[in-house]
Amino acid sequence: MGKIIDDFPRWEPRRPIEGGFITTKFNELLGWARKYSLFHYPFVTACCGMEYMSAASAHFDIDRFGAGWTRFSPRQSDMLLVVGTVTQKLAPVLRTVYNQMTNPKWVIAFGACAVSGGIYDNYAVVQGIDRIIPVDVYIPGCPPRPETILDALIKLQEKIQKQEQEWRWKKK
Amino acid sequence: MEKEVILKALQDKFAQDIIRLGQQFGDDIIQIKKKALLPIVNFLRKEPYEFTMLLDLTCVDYLDDEERFEMVYHLFSLKNNIRLRIKARLKESDLKIDSVTSIWKNANWLEREVYDMFGVQFEGHPDLRRIFMYDGFEGYPLRKDYPLRKRQPRIPLKRG
Numbered sequence: 593m594g595k596i597i598d599d600f601p602r603w604e605p606r607r608p609i610e611g612g613f614i615t616t617k618f619n620e621l622l623g624w625a626r627k628y629s630l631f632h633y634p635f636v637t638a639c640c641g642m643e644y645m646s647a648a649s650a651h652f653d654i655d656r657f658g659a660g661w662t663r664f665s666p667r668q669s670d671m672l673l674v675v676g677t678v679t680q681k682l683a684p685v686l687r688t689v690y691n692q693m694t695n696p697k698w699v700i701a702f703g704a705c706a707v708s709g710g711i712y713d714n715y716a717v718v719q720g721i722d723r724i725i726p727v728d729v730y731i732p733g734c735p736p737r738p739e740t741i742l743d744a745l746i747k748l749q750e751k752i753q754k755q756e757q758e759w760r761w762k763k764k
Numbered sequence: 765m766e767k768e769v770i771l772k773a774l775q776d777k778f779a780q781d782i783i784r785l786g787q788q789f790g791d792d793i794i795q796i797k798k799k800a801l802l803p804i805v806n807f808l809r810k811e812p813y814e815f816t817m818l819l820d821l822t823c824v825d826y827l828d829d830e831e832r833f834e835m836v837y838h839l840f841s842l843k844n845n846i847r848l849r850i851k852a853r854l855k856e857s858d859l860k861i862d863s864v865t866s867i868w869k870n871a872n873w874l875e876r877e878v879y880d881m882f883g884v885q886f887e888g889h890p891d892l893r894r895i896f897m898y899d900g901f902e903g904y905p906l907r908k909d910y911p912l913r914k915r916q917p918r919i920p921l922k923r924g
Contacts, residue, residue, distance in 0.1 A: 681898045684919050715905045715914060716897075723921040 622757040626670075626696065627749035628658035633669035635689060638676025640703035643735040652738040657745050666692040671748070672725075677705040678718045690725040696758055698748060701727045702741070704734040765844045767792060770813055778804055791847045798835070798852040802862045805850070808839060809867050815839040815848065818868035821875065823882045827908040832856045833882060837864070854884065863889040881906035 632654075634644055647654055654660055663669040666689045678686055690699070701721050704710035707730045709719035721727060728751060731744045771792060775782060781800030786793040796804055808815040819838040826832055831853035839848045854861060863886035864871045875886045876895040883904040886892055894901065901916055 680917050683917065687919060718921065
């Protein structure tokens with residue numbers, strides 16, 4: 593048989609960084625934690641849903657950016673993805689879903705219809721979901737490419753990192 | 765069975781109810797008086813013609829015509845592989861037509877759609893109420909005189 597390799601480098605515990613601690617601002621720590629643990633709620637109403645599925649599944653995989661966990665209850669999620677056309681009939685439902693989400697929460701308008709009503713300028717369709725709820729990031733496209741969605745997610749993460757964080761025992 | 769045989773049989777039996785016959789996009793069209801709708805579709809539904817499928821039921825708004833609305837029924841006979849289109853004109857002042865729900869079950873929702881979008885009353889319909897638009901929506905959105913920019917939001921919207 594071959595010879596036993598004895599000169600394989602042995603594992604040694606890494607020496608701790610000098611001083612044993614790091615310093616940061618609590619606000620930035622919280623932003624860092626929050627931007628990589630987005631639970632999203634897909635409010636899917638139309639054909640953009642196919643692109644959402646593509647972005648959420650293995651090919652494009654939003655889990656690489658820490659947003660892979662899909663929640664099907666708005667109470668457990670903090671990123672609302674409004675994917676597709678929102679009609680006047682549906683508007684109260686969307687507002688209820690938004691109100692049910694716990695803070696902190698962010699909204700992405702996904703696709704031309706959610707952004708502006710898209711090609712549907714008629715009696716039935718709300719001309720952009722920002723008339724009902726506040727929106728953080730708008731994704732154009734009919735439907736948007738999955739790369740656009742990933743780009744929007746990264747932009748939302750930048751926004752979360754920079755923004756003033758809310759927490760429960762914060763003095764107001 | 766050839767479609768000429770069916771058309772001949774219709775013309776023999778309902779000579780005074782048929783206004784005109786025509787052809788468009790490869791299918792035959794029969795324009796009828798609205799009161800003759802039920803007898804004619806009953807006749808077509810039974811043997812030997814067997815138009816067992818109601819493919820579609822819809823309405824067209826011809827705003828300037830005296831008989832403003834036109835009901836359109838698309839029928840299909842599975843047995844004979846024949847399509848047939850039946851049209852009937854309605855006046856705005858008398859916007860009623862017999863329901864065909866007793867002959868084809870799927871007419872239920874189709875007639876509700878036409879009622880919702882055009883305001884046509886279907887006599888004998890078991891459950892005639894709006895199907896697409898919400899409670900409190902006023903007017904009929906697919907009519908040509910429905911204002912293009914009119915919006916009826918259910919909740920107050922921010923100005924865009």
